[in-house]
Amino acid sequence: MKIKTHKVPGVFLLDSHLATKGEALYGEKVFGEYRLWNPQRSKLAALLKKGEDVPLRPDQIVLYLGAASGTTVSHLANIVSLVYAVEFAPRVARDLVRLSERVKNVVPLVADARRPDYGHIVELVDFLYQDIAQPKQAEIAITNAEMFLRTGGYACIMIKARSIDVTAKPKAVYKGEVKKLGELLDIMYVHELEPFYKAHAAVVARLA
Amino acid sequence: MTIIKTWFGEIELHNGQIVRSNVLQTDAVAIALQLQREEFTDLDKRCRSRLREMAIQLGLVTSEHDYISLLRAVAIQRAKEQIIAAFSRPDARIVQLIGGIDDIDESINLLSERLLEWDVLEFNISSSGDVTETDASQSTIYPTLKHEFVESIERLSEVRKKIAGTIELEMRDVAPNLCSLAGELLGARLIAQAGSLESLARMPASKIQVMGATKALFKHLQYGAKPPKHGIIYQHPLIRGSPLGKRGKIARTMAAKLAIAARIDFYSKKVHPELLAQMEKRIREINNPAIRDKT
Numbered sequence: 001m002k003i004k005t006h007k008v009p010g011v012f013l014l015d016s017h018l019a020t021k022g023e024a025l026y027g028e029k030v031f032g033e034y035r036l037w038n039p040q041r042s043k044l045a046a047l048l049k050k051g052e053d054v055p056l057r058p059d060q061i062v063l064y065l066g067a068a069s070g071t072t073v074s075h076l077a078n079i080v081s082l083v084y085a086v087e088f089a090p091r092v093a094r095d096l097v098r099l100s101e102r103v104k105n106v107v108p109l110v111a112d113a114r115r116p117d118y119g120h121i122v123e124l125v126d127f128l129y130q131d132i133a134q135p136k137q138a139e140i141a142i143t144n145a146e147m148f149l150r151t152g153g154y155a156c157i158m159i160k161a162r163s164i165d166v167t168a169k170p171k172a173v174y175k176g177e178v179k180k181l182g183e184l185l186d187i188m189y190v191h192e193l194e195p196f197y198k199a200h201a202a203v204v205a206r207l208a
Numbered sequence: 209m210t211i212i213k214t215w216f217g218e219i220e221l222h223n224g225q226i227v228r229s230n231v232l233q234t235d236a237v238a239i240a241l242q243l244q245r246e247e248f249t250d251l252d253k254r255c256r257s258r259l260r261e262m263a264i265q266l267g268l269v270t271s272e273h274d275y276i277s278l279l280r281a282v283a284i285q286r287a288k289e290q291i292i293a294a295f296s297r298p299d300a301r302i303v304q305l306i307g308g309i310d311d312i313d314e315s316i317n318l319l320s321e322r323l324l325e326w327d328v329l330e331f332n333i334s335s336s337g338d339v340t341e342t343d344a345s346q347s348t349i350y351p352t353l354k355h356e357f358v359e360s361i362e363r364l365s366e367v368r369k370k371i372a373g374t375i376e377l378e379m380r381d382v383a384p385n386l387c388s389l390a391g392e393l394l395g396a397r398l399i400a401q402a403g404s405l406e407s408l409a410r411m412p413a414s415k416i417q418v419m420g421a422t423k424a425l426f427k428h429l430q431y432g433a434k435p436p437k438h439g440i441i442y443q444h445p446l447i448r449g450s451p452l453g454k455r456g457k458i459a460r461t462m463a464a465k466l467a468i469a470a471r472i473d474f475y476s477k478k479v480h481p482e483l484l485a486q487m488e489k490r491i492r493e494i495n496n497p498a499i500r501d502k503t
Contacts, residue, residue, distance in 0.1 A: 082276060090294035097287045100280065107276075107283045110290040119250040121215045121243075121283065124257040147250060150257065167429050 001031070007053040010079035011037075018045050020078035025099055026071055035075070039196045042072040043131055043158045046196035052189070054204060055154040056080060056127060063125040063148050065113040065140065066132035069095035070106070076129070077103050084122045088112045113140050122148055128155040133163040138180035145184060149207045155185055161199040170199040178203055212255050213248050215239065215282065216268055221255070231266050236281035243286050298382045299405040305375045306393075306400040312368045319361050326354055384477070385469035388484045389462070394443050398466065401440060409474035416470075417441065417463035441466070446491055457494045462487060 004013040012019045012034060019034040029036040039046040047054060056062075060080040067073045067085035069092045077083050085100065086109045087093045093110045100106040111118045113132060128149050130141050141157045149155060159177050161170035170192075178190055185205035193200040210221045216239065217231035233239075260275050269275045294300060329350040376392040383405060386395040401419050402408035408416070418425050420439030427433040437456035438447055441463060447455050465487040472480060493499050 090291045093287060094291050097284055097291065100284060104280070105276065107280050108287045109283060110287045110294075116250075117248070119256075120213055120248040121279070122256075123259040124253060147253075148256070150253070166426060 003034075006048060007051075008048060008056050008079065009058055010056070011048055018049050020075045022074070022078040023102070025074045025102060026069075035078075037075050042075065043193055043197060043200060043202065044072050044076065044129070044156070046193045046200075047156075047191060047202045049196070050191065050193075052191055052202075052204075054156060055188075055206075060126040061123065062127045062129055063122060063144065065128070065130040065144060067096050067108070068092045068131075070099040072131070073106055074099055074103060077105050080127070081105060083107070084109060084118075084125065086111050086113050086118065113144060116144055116147060119147060124148065124150045126150060126153045128153070128157075130155070131158040133160050135164050137164065138177045141181060142184050145207055151207060153207050154188075155181075155203075155205045155207065157181065157203045157205070158193075159201045159203060161201070170201070174201045174203075181205060210255075212251055213246070214251070214255075214259060214262070215243060215279070216263055217266075219262060219266070224254075226262065226265060229266050231263075231268050234268060234278060236278065236285050239278075239282045240285035240289060243282070244289060297404070298378055299399050302375060302378050302382065302396050303400040303403070305371050305378070306396050309368055309371050309375070312364050312371070316361055316364050316368075319357070319364075323354070323357060323361070326357070329354065383470070383473040384479045385472050385483060386466065388479075388481065389465055389469050389487060390441070390444060394441070397440055397443070398470075405470065405474050408470045411467065411470070413460075413464040413467035416466050417459050446488075450491075450495065454494055458491050461490050461494065 001014055005011070006013055006018070010020060012021070014031055014034055014036070018037040018039060019031070020037055021033050022035055024030045024035050028038065037045045037048075039049040044054070056076075056079050058080060061082045062076060062080050062084065064073055064076065064083050064085045067087040068089075070085065073083055073085045073096070082105045084107045085096060087096050088111065090110065093108065096108050100108040107121075109118050109121065113130075114134065114136070125148050128141065128145050130137070130144070132140065134140060137157065137159055141155060145155055157177075159174055161168070161173040164173050164177065174190060174192075178187055181187065181203060182205075184207070186208050188204045188206060191202050191204075193202060209227075212219050212221065217229060219226055219231075220228040260272050263269050263275050264271070269278055372393065375396050379387050379392040379396050383395055383399065386398070389395075390398060398416065398419070399405050399408055402411060402416075411419075418436050418439045419441075421436035422439075424433070424436035428435040438459040441459060442448060442455075444462060447458050447462065450458050465483055469480075469483055472478060472483075
């Protein structure tokens, strides 16, 4: 097996499988100190698997909106220094809390990203990651970026076209969302997540 | 001079310098309790970037590492409390109970089908190909097994009855108006489908009308098929028992009243018996247009 480093520090390629270094947490496959990261279970993994460079660095503080049960969070925590993980649904938040008891650099927050009430807890962050199935994805990203993202910080927003408008063509939906995001952020690139996810795109942007 | 409220306490700043503070102790449980009790406003970005630094300066923690571990302990404690609170809401219980009923129904069906197949066990095929009675030892094993199998199905249906009874009690307390219009079980199903009484109360009537007919609705939106007339409210006897041509109209009327009932139940809890009378009157008019012309 050949181990290569990915463009993103902290991410590795075991042959063609994506992996991060750390303790196994949700039943993923493990090779030595490497935990495999399935691109079909994590949109960030899908984006990395497609060979994109995501501006994630080891010293960053990340605000993660839509953490769900924490699959992606757990890998992200291997890559960066601290993750503030926001999840609204109590069922999956329960799994997230269990996970954060084991991972030392995850701070779980049960809150609604649409109406951020974690302003007194979360510090200024270097990276905003958003993966939520809501109609107003761009608006939520902008509200949170305005509150929490430092100048010069980056954002990665996973757009789920089907949550915004099922009847429209996904490409048209991305275009509309990118335009809204462009009002605050400088868009670096937009990349579709096919074949891992249907009708999903990743927008990577920077706050000037 | 500005006063900011952070998760670890109140701080008064003058020209960016801390002049006064009211920092809490380093007990995660106590801080979490404070977070639950108090109202917080947003901080500006300059203060936000100094949270760690200020906590260290105030002597709350001695290093950035300590800051993170205290914050984590507080956040985990607070999150657990929020999750427990969300699960102990009565409508959350109703959602779970309805889920239980559905699972039991599925299991009963599955087991009953198996039971029919089990007739095979009572016969033995001899070498000559004739069907004969089983021998003595088997003739006691198989009927006993079958009997126990039947008993467990009966037991499940008893549990189902008990759950249904509990739902009825809970529903009359949580959503009395919804109960009077839709009945306890259908009302509970509506809450379960919406996720909570709050989200049902926030729904437009049109969504309540087709809730549960997702496939048909999206076929309509995406490919222009006919729109669905009703979702789970079809289970209501006034819809199910009406002629096909009138079900759509009745479903629309009923959904409108259900939306009102859910809102009253969530926001005020007062009982409004006139809602049911209004709905029934309107449905009578739909079924018999002559009544309306007369009045």
